[in-house]
Amino acid sequence: MRVIRAYVRIIDAVNLRLGRVVMYGIFVMVAVLLWSSVSKTFFLPSLWTLETAQFAMVAYYMLGGPYSLQLGSNVRMDLFYHNWSDRRKAWFDAVTVLFLLFYLGVLLYGGLGSTAYSLGYWGDQPLAFFAGLATGAEEIGRVERSPTAWRPVMWPIKVVMCTGVLLMLLQALSEFFKDIARLRGVEL
Template sequence: MTLLERYIRAVDAFNRRIGRFAMYLIFALMGVLFWSSLSKYAGAPSLWTLEFAQFIMVAYYLLGGAYSMQLGDHVRMDLLYGGWSPRRKAAIDSVTVLFLIFYLFVLLYGGISSTSYAIEYGERAHSVWRPYMWPVKLIGVVGILLMLLQTIAELFRDILFLRGISVNHQSEAGL
């Protein structure tokens, strides 16, 4: 197995585990929103619930993004793409993915800068609850980094495919 294949398999396995964990955050989100409803009905609304639900949603979305990309469940414009051969798809993807890599690098740079600012200055949300912002920003940076690693794995997968080496996504049974 080549170095590229090992990288692809390692990133796929790691992002699969993180993505499977992130899937269950929806239940935490439901629990927080259920508590919000109960506390409002009881006449003692909790100040933290809606903002905390937003933080959970950020984690759900960003930590699950790389897994979604791995499964091919992300939004794609299939007007022309759907009718192309696998080889042509890999060729086009190996070029267009460079724009995504650039975009993710810019997001990662901004996310790291924003997170370091939040840690250094103790940034808090402008709400009554006033939670620290660095935990949710750190989750965002980790999610962007995972997306970047998965994007690079997809690029390597396309390059290997164009060279005649097929590196398929590992099966769900491997968990």
């Protein structure tokens, strides 16, 4: 129980701090879009603004998701849920979070494959590719670029996306542990 309590405390602290920092990322996106409007009106249009705003929104959304899950501010169909007892809510959440964990695991595996592809790996074993990168047995190939006129490399935003999915997976596991503890009458 001590290990689970430490896990919940660490994951919640990481996602709380990261979420509070990332929530200011909306201002980055607004600044980029404001510059886009100004440059299109008074100067030559900038090629980089739209994709930079999209990348900022992806980072905002993916890295802020675990914080949202932790606060319970995620969207849910609340037809019956609000009338249930805390114990029944914990039971229902503990069961449904298992589906979320499965979905996030599949999403993370696909994201790792896409990230490996963006680093020039053409095979079908992305985990082996990343292990090979860490040991020096693999090397980065031809990097994927966006097909737009600006042509930024894609791997940094894919790494951010994988990081966000991993943090969401860890936070969902933390929520699962909290629900099980509530069912047992223990607070974490």
